[in-house]
Amino acid sequence: MTGLSIATVSHALNGTRAVSEDSKERVVAAAKAVGYRPNLAARMLRTQKSNTIAIIIPSDTNNINANYFYMDVIMGVRRKMNESQHELIVSTYDPYASGGKSSHIAQVLQKQWVDGVILVPSAGSQKRIKLIQDMNLPYVLLDRRGADDSSCVTSDNQKGAADAVRLMASCGKKCIGFIGGVGSTTSRLRFAGYTQAMEELGLPMEESRIFLCPAFSLEVGERGAEQLLAASADAIFVADNVMMMGALRHLKAMNVAVPEEVGIVGFDDFDWMDMLSPPITTIKQQAYQMGYVAAELLLRKLGGMDSNEVIVLDTSLVIRQSHGIPLEGTENR
Amino acid sequence: MTGLSIATVSHALNGTRAVSEDSKERVVAAAKAVGYRPNLAARMLRTQKSNTIAIIIPSDTNNINANYFYMDVIMGVRRKMNESQHELIVSTYDPYASGGKSSHIAQVLQKQWVDGVILVPSAGSQKRIKLIQDMNLPYVLLDRRGADDSSCVTSDNQKGAADAVRLMASCGKKCIGFIGGVGSTTSRLRFAGYTQAMEELGLPMEESRIFLCPAFSLEVGERGAEQLLAASADAIFVADNVMMMGALRHLKAMNVAVPEEVGIVGFDDFDWMDMLSPPITTIKQQAYQMGYVAAELLLRKLGGMDSNEVIVLDTSLVIRQSHGIPLEGTENR
DNA sequence: TTGTATGCGTTATCAC
DNA sequence: GTGATAACGCATACAA
Secondary structure (H helix, E strand, C coil): CCCCCHHHHHHHHHCCCCCCHHHHHHHHHHHHHHCCCCCHHHHHHHHCCCCEEEEEEECCCCCCHHHHHHHHHHHHHHHHHHHCCCEEEEEEECCCCCHHHCCCHHHHHHCCCCCEEEECCCCCCHHHHHHHHHCCCCEEEECCCCCCCCCEEEECHHHHHHHHHHHHHHCCCCCEEEEEECCCHHHHHHHHHHHHHHHHHCCCCCHHHEEEECCCCHHHHHHHHHHHHHCCCCEEEECCHHHHHHHHHHHHHCCCCCCCCCEEEEECCCHHHHHECCCCEEEECCHHHHHHHHHHHHHHHHCCCCCCCEEEECCEEECCCCCCCCCCCCCCC | CCCCCHHHHHHHHHCCCCCCHHHHHHHHHHHHHHCCCCCHHHHHHHHCCCCEEEEEEECCCCCCHHHHHHHHHHHHHHHHHHHCCCEEEEEEECCCCCHHHCCCHHHHHHCCCCCEEEECCCCCCHHHHHHHHHCCCCEEEECCCCCCCCCEEEECHHHHHHHHHHHHHHCCCCCEEEEEECCCHHHHHHHHHHHHHHHHHCCCCCHHHEEEECCCCHHHHHHHHHHHHHCCCCEEEECCHHHHHHHHHHHHHCCCCCCCCCEEEEECCCHHHHHECCCCEEEECCHHHHHHHHHHHHHHHHCCCCCCCEEEECCEEECCCCCCCCCCCCCCC
């Protein structure tokens, strides 16, 4: 080596205690010359932390579509992790798998080398959460809430849904139907927003205009629209973008004029929705932000904060045309 | 402990040498009782491998859109990694960053704890590739080719582009323009496919109907369409889906009938393109498959294979309506 | 300001 | 079939 001791070298490189300028220079030079790279495994073994966290998202092998939302989330998490020199492991689990063997989510965690976890739970994720808790692993839930008061960051699903209904109502729609999922808190809250707004507005809620389904797909969306059409709905709030596409497809196939005959508002906003005909009005979530904030929260936990925090991100209306036609004298903006 | 020695326990757990039934049972029982989990850091330190690989994708902070393609890719990689008990680290780099400090891509790698890398290179990635090579890290390029003959898996961009042009020509389009990028091999090959098909068909290639740009965005797509319209193009092949949206938006704004007046075909297929009006004809890449195959290739390298392999995935035409109207007597299918 | 020595949890080599 | 024990590369408590 440079003649210095191993300890001095370590300190010189990490700036963890005073080292003479001279020595420091020699060390740095030598390190560069020999192409020294710290070995994370050893450091990890010593310090018991990896500076790595995992994000675990649901991904059934068939319905790949719905996941684009998570791409933005992941990028948000990446951004924050990048700022704080952490690495990000992306893992998935199949929400529809027989939860029997508590799924392989375990694998990432079993190896006990992620400092924390961001989990997007789904209906049957109690076991998964329990597992993480049992390991004393800091975690924050994302997009959907857990049963208890774990830290989590979600959108204001209820408010978003209510906004959608109010908007359509403001265009004179009265028979507003609902297509959405069941199971996740997200779905429940969107449904709650729907009922809340309908009640506030004194609008009738027919059971036949409410289509609840466990799984999301284009086909399911189509069937939902079919049912609501039969129940003479004049507007539909679809709580998921894939099903929204399905519903829209059905309306088109039936030659139903949108938004004149039937208005429609979806959840989750993508640029291309502007190009549909008619351009689709949606409730926009702050996906990137959601990831960023969740990462921030987790990092704070890693830093020692042990209180739980629930963060609810605002949603916004992206008003285009599919929701309906503004009544005379009224202006939506 | 169980009275057994540490060595025996290790062997019992790993099945790495003969252990009596009796002892084995005791060990397993004890392990479960105490909630034993192997420490990856230590194992890593000892074995010099982490069973972890990284995928590194370009991501400029503004243009988040183009990345949805990579979501599918990532899922494909995940799938394969899952099968072989590996973990996946997702990292990004800013392709437009001043490459001066060879970017922070280094960080993941410097820590020398990924066994291999899947890299999506961009125009200025020579340094990045060089860096990985210098580390003797197995890697495979994805989506775009490198300067040398590194292992890589891409789509057949040239053939895909040529298909698009031929399809539009088969609908009687003669003044077919091109909107695309420059810099990446992907862009170049798509342009090559365009010129190839144009030449084969004996169609005139006006420079004014060729719009090349370094960065992708809706706005750029719009400007491209504007230029091509001025050059009286009757069809446009857009080599990127974001720019395709931009081009389409401009055509609509100008009240140009698609596909009657101007046909359009894009690259990359998404379900929602079916819902646009008119439904957009596209060249579809096998994104999920691309990730899966790249992972497979990398895994094989980790297994000792040291030859380079170049895999080109086929593209397919997703024929909808935007490309043009089939001539009498001809049928596309 | 610098050096010495110990241990993190494994695997692997050797001896028994 | 089993048990000591060294080594992996680092951080750090303790001395100097």
